[in-house]
Amino acid sequence: MSLWNYLLPPSNASAQGRAIDDLLVYIHLLMLVLFVGWLAYFLYTVFRFRQSSNPKADHVGARGHVSTYAEIGVAVVEVVLLLGFAVPLWAKAVDEFPIKKGDPKTDPIEIQIMGQQFAWNAHYAGLDGKWGKQDIKDASANNPFGLVPSDADAKDDVTCLREPFLIPVNRDIICRISSMDVIHSFKLPRMRVTQDAIPGLTIPVHFTPVEKGDYMVICAQLCGNLHSTMKGEYKVVSQEEFETWYSAKSKAGGAGASFE
Ligand SMILES: [Cu+2]
Numbered sequence: 379m380s381l382w383n384y385l386l387p388p389s390n391a392s393a394q395g396r397a398i399d400d401l402l403v404y405i406h407l408l409m410l411v412l413f414v415g416w417l418a419y420f421l422y423t424v425f426r427f428r429q430s431s432n433p434k435a436d437h438v439g440a441r442g443h444v445s446t447y448a449e450i451g452v453a454v455v456e457v458v459l460l461l462g463f464a465v466p467l468w469a470k471a472v473d474e475f476p477i478k479k480g481d482p483k484t485d486p487i488e489i490q491i492m493g494q495q496f497a498w499n500a501h502y503a504g505l506d507g508k509w510g511k512q513d514i515k516d517a518s519a520n521n522p523f524g525l526v527p528s529d530a531d532a533k534d535d536v537t538c539l540r541e542p543f544l545i546p547v548n549r550d551i552i553c554r555i556s557s558m559d560v561i562h563s564f565k566l567p568r569m570r571v572t573q574d575a576i577p578g579l580t581i582p583v584h585f586t587p588v589e590k591g592d593y594m595v596i597c598a599q600l601c602g603n604l605h606s607t608m609k610g611e612y613k614v615v616s617q618e619e620f621e622t623w624y625s626a627k628s629k630a631g632g633a634g635a636s637f638e
Contacts, residue, residue: 387399387402387567388567388568389568390568390569390570391568391569391587391588391589391591391593391614392568392569392570392571392585392586392587392588393585393586393588394470394471394569394570394584394585394586395568395569395570395585397467397470398467398570399570400463401459401463401464401467404459404463405459408452408455408456408459412452415448471583471584475552475582475584476550476552476584476586482507483617484549486549486550486551486552486584487502487545487546487549487550487551487552488502488503488552488554489501489502489543489545489551489552489553489554490502490523490553490554490556490580491553491554491555491556491564491575492522492523492556492557492558492575493555493556493557493558493559493562493564493575493597493601493608494519494522494557494558494559495559495560495601495602495604495608496597496601496602496604496605496607496608497539497540497608497610498540498564498595498597498608498609498610499522499523499537499538499539499540500537500538500543500612501523501525501535501536501537501538502535502536502537502543502624502628503535503536504533504534504535504536504628505534505624505625505628505629506531506534508531509531509535510525510526510529510531510532510533510535511525511526511529511531511532512524512525512526512532513526517558520539522539522558523537525537533631534628534629534631535628536624536627536628540610541611542592542610542611542612542613543610543611543612543613544612544613544614544615544619544620544623544624545587545612545613545614545615545620546614546615546616546617546619546620546621547587547588547589547590547614547615547616547617548586548587548588549586549587549617550584550585550586551584551585551586551587552582552583552584553571553573553582553583553584553585554580554581554582555573555574555575555580555581555582555583556575556576556577556578556579556580556581557575557576557577558577559577560577560601560602561574561575561576561577561599561601562574562575562597562599562601562608563575563597563598563599564583564595564597564598565595565596565597565598566585566593566594566595566612567594567596568589568593569585569587569593570585571583571585572598574599575599587614589614590614590615590616591613591614592611592612592613593611593612593613593614594609594610594611594612595609595610595611595612596608596609596610597609
């Protein structure tokens with residue numbers, strides 16, 4: 379591991395991550411220019427206005443316009459970063475949601491994500507493609523999604539409670555994020571996804587993984603004593619591997635198996 383590995387974020391593994399990384403680089407470049415510029419200016423003033431050459435204070439102050447131009451320059455770059463990059467990127471993230479076209483091989487995969495002190499849970503509709511009925515009265519630590527045990531559609535739902543969930547590579551993934559207790563934050567560093575998980579709200583995010591592998595979900599919001607242990611795992615696998623896992627888990631009773 380070189381020093382860069384410690385300084386840079388983990389490498390991007392999603393189709394959307396590159397634009398976010400680019401924006402981060404531009405912001406850091408601006409910060410670098412400001413840091414070097416202000417530091418040079420500070421050192422210059424310490425030297426230029428030292429006491430020995432300025433025994434009396436000057437009450438008029440700066441007479442030139444350089445500082446005004448510098449301020450305008452910085453403001454212009456900030457406006458370009460905000461309106462030229464950040465706003466379009468955010469608009470794309472919230473507006474261009476992948477759409478279902480009715481093909482189970484290419485349709486986006488929808489997953490409910492439930493934050494829970496101190497773990498992450500995932501819920502898929504199962505092989506029938508229908509979400510099981512959910513009721514707050516049935517929700518508990520062992521049934522974080524509140525699936526109704528008697529509901530037929532819930533029988534084949536897939537739930538991954540405090541265990542790794544799988545997603546196929548190069549497919550659009552939609553995660554609908556919520557929390558059953560306090561505010562958490564669903565963060566997939568390698569996918570460049572971060573979204574607060576808020577009790578009572580379900581907030582969707584989407585991404586497209588482009589690299590197979592084992593990845594980590596972390597909680598990016600201080601949520602209690604064991605916040606630092608609130609890690610989850612997910613695996614990005616081939617389409618075939620995903621289908622095998624999904625159908626086995628769905629047929630095994632899916633959600634029903636986790637009610638005990
Ligand atoms: Cu948390």
